Amino acid sequence: MREILSVLESDARATPDRIAALTGIAEDEVRAQIAAWEAEGVIRRYKTVIDRDRLGEDRVTAFVDVTVAPERGRGFDDVAERIAKFREIRAVHLVSGAQDLRVEVEGASMKEVADFVAQKLSGVERVTATSTHFLLRRYKDDGQLLTEPEPDQRLSVMP
Amino acid sequence: MKPQKPFSRVVEACPPSGIRKFFDLAQTMKGVITLGVGEPDFPTPWGVRESAIHALSRGATTYTGNSGLLELRELICAELAARHGTTYRPEDECLVTSGVSEGLDLTLRALLNPGDEVIVPEPSYVAYQPCVAFAGGVPVPVAADPAQGYRIDAERIAQAVTPRTKAVLFGSPSNPTGAAQSAADLTALAALAQREDFWLISDEIYDRLTYTGTHTSTAAVDGAWDRTVVLNGFSKSYAMTGWRVGYVCAPEPLAALMHRIHQYTMLCAPHVSQVAAIEALKSADADVTEMVADYDRRRRLFVKGLDELGLTCPEPGGAFYAFPSIRASGLSSQDFAEQLLNEQKVAVVPGDVFGPSGEGHVRCSYATALPLLEEALERVGRFLASRT
Ligand SMILES: Cc1ncc(COP(=O)(O)O)c(C=O)c1O
16 A cells, blocks of 8 residues: 555555556455545645746745743644744754754845844744754755766667 | 688678668657667766776776676675675686677587587577577577467477587577567476587676576576576676676686687786676666666567557566567568668667577667657657558
8 A cells, every 4th residue: 555655655646546556455345445545644735846947936934943941841842843833944853963953944035034033033932942954955955856867878779 | 912711601601780770760860769779878876987987097997807896706706695685606616707798609609519509599689599509509589479478488498409519509698579488498408408419608797687486596496506607797787888897607627618719819808897886786776777767668668569559569577678579560570670770760689690490570769868768769659640
């Protein structure tokens, strides 16, 4: 059944009959399993990986390391959830190391991101420090290489 | 005066590969979807390539010992023990070669005396019969039955055995049929080999690419080890065709003779490729698993697609080939392949290049990206529709 997920992971648009053809699992079972996973939240949503550089779109992303004074009894959960609710925040992860949370912020311009960090993020209760790293270029995202594919150098007919 | 004396009669008598003609034709055309390639469409896993680049920068540019790097032989023997339950000593029962191609040549040259017969179940990989002839032997093809999934039937083989029979040479999983031989059939074959005293030359280069069951190594079945040569390599499992590295495992007396030829002809397999092979065995297992899962998906989709077009084949259990019957088209396999290429720009390999019993079939490799496979199926569909 996991095979269904492997197919969907590389092509979210794969239809149940196509998944059935690729995995050998009956189409009805594929449908039922996907519905079950959607209901359980195993499948959260279907997304498209977009190479925004190629689109020529200017969007600014920054990774921000956030130091937090944890709350007695609740650890980092409360602060992390509060940060996560901002529209500008794309991802929030609790990480090991000197800082506590690593978050991803997105905005239309460097100024917008900077303002968000200075005014909103650093102002969240229990956030004691931030350290911002602007993203300069993406080479691989979500397991997808964004660089030029290697040409197929095979000869066309071989034993 | 030009040279008058004849060239080698054995070599001149060997017809050039039937694939060549197709290759020349396909190479000149644009927009061809090729199902004619016998190699993975994946590049070598990056970790393996990285280690080779590093090794080159550190000077892995020399010969190695004739047998190959000991670390590699140790890893190979450990891998075979873990995967197939067969035991070989890295010191003197395992030899690193320049691909299975060299291993095959060494085996035949070390084994055959002029006129010795080697039974080759057909359809067979294109190199088997010429290599037997080049080594002074006589290839004896025995057709396998598509209706029985191209299984190697010891009873059929027995009918071809003569006092001159020195070996049976076969690949499992097979190029071109994808057939993977069962433990039961291999056991029956090994019993025959013992009774009639011949060797088993087992090309297991596709051992990791199996989909319907686990691979049985010929050397692992009862009574086979003492008379079996196992050929294997990195070309297919690890997508390393261009590196030219493989290995052969055999009982010591035969391995020693193969070593002797190798020492005077090849000297050693490429050093940097041996380093890459070490890395492949150490760290590329997850890459192989991923590639196999991908081939399996394509296999299901493609074989089903062929079936819906009326080009049926027994389910291929391994490798990355389907070998469908094209009888429905009413064409010979050469005509089918040629017209399909000219009209729809899809390259397949006509089945008769794998022996007369391959006539009426074509070999299609599904080591091709899914969207291309689907497009190829559509084109084949149009081709067939235009004939009816
Ligand atoms: C059955 C079989 N044996 C051997 C080879 C050659 O392998 P290598 O690259 O290790 O020489 C091939 C390649 O097509 C093959 O299909």
